[in-house]
Amino acid sequence: FEALHAAVAGLPVSGSRVLPGLVLRRDFAAYCPASGELAAVVVTESLHPALSAPGVEFVVGSEGQYQASLRWCTRRTEAVMKRLQSSNVKLLLSSVKQQEVVIYYAKLYGVSVVECLSSEEIALICEITGVSPCTPFGDNGEITETAVATFCQPLLLGSKRYVHVGFTSVCAFQPHCLILCGPVDGVNEQHAAALQGAFTMLQQLFKTVDQ
The missing domain is CATH 3.50.7.10 (GroEL)
Structure with missing residues (x-):
């Protein structure tokens, strides 16, 4: 996840988006x-x-x-x-x-x-x-x-x-990259941690379904 997202401070949260590559x-x-x-x-x-x-x-x-x-x-x-x-x-x-x-x-x-x-x-x-x-x-x-x-x-x-x-x-x-925008670095870090946790949970869920 670390290499698949970029956090940008000083921009509104609405500017967050997903880019290919x-x-x-x-x-x-x-x-x-x-x-x-x-x-x-x-x-x-x-x-x-x-x-x-x-x-x-x-x-x-x-x-x-x-x-x-x-x-x-x-x-x-x-x-x-x-x-x-x-x-x-x-x-x-x-x-x-x-x-x-x-x-x-x-x-x-x-x-x-x-x-x-x-x-x-x-x-x-x-x-x-x-x-x-x-x-x-x-x-x-x-x-x-x-x-x-x-x-x-x-x-x-x-x-x-x-x-x-x-x-x-x-x-x-x-690969796609998540661009996280927020007013300050702290907000972006919180959003990144929450998303990483959600993706980890989904990954574990899909593993369980596959088994």
Whole structure:
């Protein structure tokens, strides 16, 4: 339920509604408008390679060698974004914050980026689409798992910007998101708790009927 509702304070309760798809509680780090269905990938690591692995000391002999290493990392990042473009990927969903160089090349190659997604949001997206997070720096570097987004656009609720995205589901579950509006956060929290309790009760009731 946490990933299937968004609470907006400062709006009348009558503004509450149900929207198809998911409302991700983040703004685009990079937004490149695209029409029709688009391919999306999920990542859980930075697309900009580190100079060394965690716990491994990186030693350089000169400033020139250090700058050359930075240029190598940048070229690797650009190569990843080119690979996404060649695979017709238009949307990158990330659980971590991507570096500015990633955002730069994403805009350059027409890939929208949503970063810092919660573990609940990532898990829900993977469950709906049937994909697993991809590893951009794997042995072959191929993009083997892509989700299909039916739409992806900014959504303004009150003074906050969100990402509204719909996915082609591989299961019977067709996600919808509940937009809860109220004068203050406390009212929205009460409504969310009441609705979650009601949905839980209905879920238990249907389980009993099925048995």
